Amino acid sequence: MKTRVLSAWLAALVTLGVAAPLSLAAAGGAATIDNDRELATAQVEFGIKVAQKKLWREAAFRFEKAVEIDPTYPAAWNNLAIAYEEQGNFDAANKAYGKAVELDPGNVLIRQNYDLFKEIYDRISRRNRR
């Protein structure tokens, strides 16, 4: 019975994409990865705080730091894309959104942000081609 419950837990975690960090942990690389994500999260948290105060340049700097520390952190890429968008840096925003979607394709919130941005980005691209 215990084995069955354990395998069910594992199946659920695989579905939710949580299994990869866990298996890495098992391999012994957990300390560094967890530490990177913690450091990146701290940058993201600070970035969100300053973004809420409309300090977008500082926010962008923090999100850039976060993706530098942990390039596999979708939320940081998503936030960086928003900061770039707010600053009118559309090509960079497009790349950052693309990265966020690539890392977390099932995230509805990232997809929603990207769709809203794409509307503007496509219009600007069409205009520039004219």
Add this chain to the structure above:
Amino acid sequence: MTASRAAIAASLALAGIVTLGCTSFYEIGIETPITPKLDVSAFQRVLVVGFVGGGSKDVDANMETVRLLRSQLRTRSQLKVIEAEVVALADVVERTRSEAQAPAVDPAAPVVAPPRPPDAPPTPSPTGQTEAEANIRSERDLESYEQIFADVAYWKKLGEEYQAPLIITGTVYFAPINKSGIVERTGEYADAFGRRQVNTQRVWMDRKGYTLVPKLVFIDGRTGTTLYSESVREEILYEASQNTPALSAYFELMDRYLPSFLSALSSQKIRGTRILLK
């Protein structure tokens, strides 16, 4: 349900709750800046000089477009709008053509009535259109007038007269159209129990309306060269029974085009919301 299935379901539910609990998100308002298509920092003044108008006789496309763009620029741009007389560009083109084609004077030729002097004002039609404008019936007719936008000497001279402003000119085609076809209409009716129901019907409809094709040309008044040009096509259709005045349709169509025109000269911001994630 077996114990193992119950365990799986419970585990999945728990994992879902854990995931949702871990995802923090913050809705935030953003203002996406849209830079202007043109760098107009070198200009302090703007001259909406006039357009080659054509199509409907009911609207003087040249005069109305000049009035509308000037009023928009006065309130929505940093540039000072020059209030000058509206130029009937179609007549300028006609005059240039006739001057180029005029034969050399033969002293032996019989005396005929002198032609109208080149600077004489053109004869306007009852709607305000000049003779040349009234003859422009199709978009093809308009195309033959576009040569004037490449006449660098003409625009440079005009620019010198007004202290090198940004010059806005172009062509405006506004004409009635008829388009009949199948249209989907949503109607309401009460069913046997008196409840309101909605249904969609496909019906054949005769529709008429207008098409507007503004082609705007932005010219550097210092050099006479074209900086940028853009052309769009807008259409509006009404039920055939609806009697919409041409001028009202013209303003409705121009309303759609104005944001694009203004974004050529001044920066705009698009407000929206995004989700920041942790």
